[in-house]
Amino acid sequence: MTSNSGLPRFRLMMSDGQHALSSFLLTTQLNHLPEQKLLVQHCICMLKKVVTSTLADGRTAVTVMDMEVVQSAEETGGRIGNPTPYNKDGQMSSPAKKSSATLEPDSSSATAPGPSYRSTSFSRSNAAQSSPTNSPMKVSPMKDTNSPMKFSPAKGTNSPMKFSPAKGSNSPMKASSSSPMKVFPISTLNPYQSKWTIRARVTNKSNVRQWSNSRGEGKLFSFEVVDESVSKETFFFCFMSAYCVTHGCFCFLHTMKYAGQQGEIKITAFNNEVDKFFSLLEQGKVYYISKATLKVANKQYSTLKNDYEMTLHAHSSIVPCEDNQSIPAMNCNFVQIEELENRDKDAIIDVIGICKKAEDVSRITTKNSREVSKRALHLIDSSCKEVIATLWGEEAEKFDGSGQPVVAIKGARLSDFGGRSLSALFSSTIMVNPDIPEAFRLRAWYDREGYAVNSQSLTERRSTNSGSRMNWKTLSDVKNENMGHEEKAEYFSCLATVVYMRKENCVYQACPSADCNKKVIIQHNGLYRCEKCNREFSDFKYRFLLSANLADFGDNQWVTCFQETAEVLLGHSAQTLGQLRETDEAAFDEVFQKANFRTHIFKNRVKLETYNDESRVKVTVMEVLPVDHREYSRRLLSNIRRLAC
Amino acid sequence: MAGIIDVPKPRINCSMLLQHINQAVCFVCRVSKVHPSGKTFTAVDGEGKTVTVELNCCLEEELSGVVEVIGLVSNKGVLMAATYNLLREDRGTPFDLELYNEALKVIHDFPQHYPFEAAVSG
Numbered sequence A: 001m002t003s004n005s006g007l008p009r010f011r012l013m014m015s016d017g018q019h020a021l022s023s024f025l026l027t028t029q030l031n032h033l034p035e036q037k038l039l040v041q042h043c044i045c046m047l048k049k050v051v052t053s054t055l056a057d058g059r060t061a062v063t064v065m066d067m068e069v070v071q072s073a074e075e076t077g078g079r080i081g082n083p084t085p086y087n088k089d090g091q092m093s094s095p096a097k098k099s100s101a102t103l104e105p106d107s108s109s110a111t112a113p114g115p116s117y118r119s120t121s122f123s124r125s126n127a128a129q130s131s132p133t134n135s136p137m138k139v140s141p142m143k144d145t146n147s148p149m150k151f152s153p154a155k156g157t158n159s160p161m162k163f164s165p166a167k168g169s170n171s172p173m174k175a176s177s178s179s180p181m182k183v184f185p186i187s188t189l190n191p192y193q194s195k196w197t198i199r200a201r202v203t204n205k206s207n208v209r210q211w212s213n214s215r216g217e218g219k220l221f222s223f224e225v226v227d228e229s230v231s232k233e234t235f236f237f238c239f240m241s242a243y244c245v246t247h248g249c250f251c252f253l254h255t256m257k258y259a260g261q262q263g264e265i266k267i268t269a270f271n272n273e274v275d276k277f278f279s280l281l282e283q284g285k286v287y288y289i290s291k292a293t294l295k296v297a298n299k300q301y302s303t304l305k306n307d308y309e310m311t312l313h314a315h316s317s318i319v320p321c322e323d324n325q326s327i328p329a330m331n332c333n334f335v336q337i338e339e340l341e342n343r344d345k346d347a348i349i350d351v352i353g354i355c356k357k358a359e360d361v362s363r364i365t366t367k368n369s370r371e372v373s374k375r376a377l378h379l380i381d382s383s384c385k386e387v388i389a390t391l392w393g394e395e396a397e398k399f400d401g402s403g404q405p406v407v408a409i410k411g412a413r414l415s416d417f418g419g420r421s422l423s424a425l426f427s428s429t430i431m432v433n434p435d436i437p438e439a440f441r442l443r444a445w446y447d448r449e450g451y452a453v454n455s456q457s458l459t460e461r462r463s464t465n466s467g468s469r470m471n472w473k474t475l476s477d478v479k480n481e482n483m484g485h486e487e488k489a490e491y492f493s494c495l496a497t498v499v500y501m502r503k504e505n506c507v508y509q510a511c512p513s514a515d516c517n518k519k520v521i522i523q524h525n526g527l528y529r530c531e532k533c534n535r536e537f538s539d540f541k542y543r544f545l546l547s548a549n550l551a552d553f554g555d556n557q558w559v560t561c562f563q564e565t566a567e568v569l570l571g572h573s574a575q576t577l578g579q580l581r582e583t584d585e586a587a588f589d590e591v592f593q594k595a596n597f598r599t600h601i602f603k604n605r606v607k608l609e610t611y612n613d614e615s616r617v618k619v620t621v622m623e624v625l626p627v628d629h630r631e632y633s634r635r636l637l638s639n640i641r642r643l644a645c
Numbered sequence B: 001m002a003g004i005i006d007v008p009k010p011r012i013n014c015s016m017l018l019q020h021i022n023q024a025v026c027f028v029c030r031v032s033k034v035h036p037s038g039k040t041f042t043a044v045d046g047e048g049k050t051v052t053v054e055l056n057c058c059l060e061e062e063l064s065g066v067v068e069v070i071g072l073v074s075n076k077g078v079l080m081a082a083t084y085n086l087l088r089e090d091r092g093t094p095f096d097l098e099l100y101n102e103a104l105k106v107i108h109d110f111p112q113h114y115p116f117e118a119a120v121s122g
Helices: A122-129 A132-143 A147-155 A172-177 A232-236 A271-277 A337-342 A393-398 A437-448 A475-480 A563-570 A574-583 A585-595 A629-644 B014-020 B097-109 B116-121
Strands: A011-015 A019-026 A044-054 A060-071 A197-205 A209-213 A216-228 A262-270 A286-296 A308-320 A348-358 A362-365 A371-380 A385-392 A406-415 A421-432 A490-501 A507-510 A528-530 A535-537 A541-544 A546-551 A556-561 A599-611 A614-625 B024-034 B040-044 B050-055 B065-073 B079-087
Touching: A197 A262, A197 A406, A197 A421, A216 A271, A216 A421, A262 A271, A271 A308, A337 A348, A337 A385, A348 A385, A348 A421, A348 A437, A371 A393, A385 A393, A385 A406, A406 A437, A475 A490, A475 A556, A490 A563, A490 A585, A507 A574, A541 A563, A541 A574, A546 A563, A556 A563, A563 A574, A563 A585, A563 A614, A574 A585, A629 B097, B014 B050, B024 B050, B024 B079, B024 B097
Parallel strands: A019 A060, A262 A308, A385 A421, A556 A614, B050 B079
Antiparallel strands: A011 A019, A044 A060, A197 A216, A197 A286, A209 A216, A216 A262, A286 A308, A348 A371, A348 A406, A362 A371, A371 A385, A406 A421, A490 A546, A490 A599, A507 A541, A528 A535, A546 A556, A599 A614, B024 B040, B024 B065, B040 B050, B065 B079
């Protein structure tokens, strides 16, 4: 048979006198053998080096890498024995399907490779690891006369860089793409191949987003598509001629159709292409897409399993496809709400739940002074846990939560805001009452029992500092986890009790000028000098520099409190205390008495500080907050439950 | 009922009443309805279940809100109160009965970590 690159690919039917197998492929390196009539029917060959592999459908293909004709056909004089087709698993391509160029030498092979070989070949072991998108590059080495090199990339990183694009131009793909119906699996797309067509379903379509920055303005929208793609392993054999299910033969001219994993890719359209394609593309429909730019994917914005993503350009073509049967529908990987606690923040998650309650839409102003609408949905699922999912913009405005619908969000971002919460991204898809089995299951569960469940929300709405993320630790954690030992400061929150405060030097005399807190030196003339301002003052202001010891059930920790935090602990301003220290010692002591053994929530900074060649981990209190016992209890209870599992 | 004072009194809710028949318990609940006689009242626990409390002496004033009752559980599941004290709502944070119920479940799910009996007798 002939490959499309023009190089013939010989398939051999070989027999060992007892069995015959026609899935022997001759490496193109050895094409000269049949071409020069050295390898003809009935000659006997010794197969010196073969590579056996199993295709996805269980069939075996053996590639002859090196062989030697040991006895010519004349000498052999015809067929030896009466070989029967070797049947492994009962799958065997019938000889009738061989194309004209196939030779059928009946030869005995010294090494008798049988389909019983399990391949140690590169292709299999690497296929499992590498991404599907790299496979097409393997096609190009077909014309490469250094055939051993052909296989080496498989051992390596499988980067397409190993093959120059020039080779790609002769790839079989090119010929196939002359007919627009030659569909390629998404997993084979790569930037080095320009002529391809994919047939895929739109799974996720974003809204149009406009931007305006110093470089100009523009608009874009993106969508994700999925098709039925092949695994790298099976595609690898494409150039060795894989078994095509559609036509029941070894070829790669035809559309490959075999069971394999799905391919998915993200596609973005800018400016003009937005106008051209936005209304044409509908979520859930299948399209033929060709002629777009492939580039390395920005993994930050997409979690699709594809190293590449696509950008449409002026010549891109998108044509609706009527024939949908083989394309899988929306591919969602729903995570149970209770499982969200165990996922990392900023993860992209698919979630589905009943919208128990939808808050009213509100408008907020972002830090860029942009106004945007938002709406919080309370989602609950059969794990009996709730979470708040926030919708933005148009999605928030048009959302209708009446009747407690099933809401599915594909591609939401998990945040640790309020513990755990979800936020719809620009690229997320919101589905209300989708037509999928999970939705029906949820509806049934909710109607039956879910509505009455006393669920616990993973999103603590009543947290005092809703903006900042509380990193809760106990005081023993600070030492056990070696907090603050890195160069960067670490922040944590804890609940602790003040057990001691240093009364001496709790206040100091500071420069009275605003924003300058430097300690002033008392001069002989009675004036106070500030080195930083380089001035003398007749007065000063008292400022706190309080050293305190905090303790909890497990450990204690010396901390430093500056002005604001010390004031909260002591309940008096620095000025008052400074004066009390001078005037009324008893009252001064009493302030400390009353402040002692009080419990607060402390937000702290831990950092390695170096002072005169000595490095010590120092803890500074950033904020002191009253204990919210209910919130604290809830947190403890949830910790207990979590640890108990 | 002097016997009640020195004895460990596990905190329970309605679902645990029947396991503590003839035992001294501590029951925190919210008063729902006081009987006109003033001798008994019904209350609701953190799970929303109802319990009947019988007092040894009449109630002089109207009782409402969250109350902590210490008493004996009768064979019929009625709480025979020895003493009670009201948890004031007007001062501090209002008592969260549902949260208390959650804590109660933890205490009973992990008795090995909450050896109250040993603490009282030791």
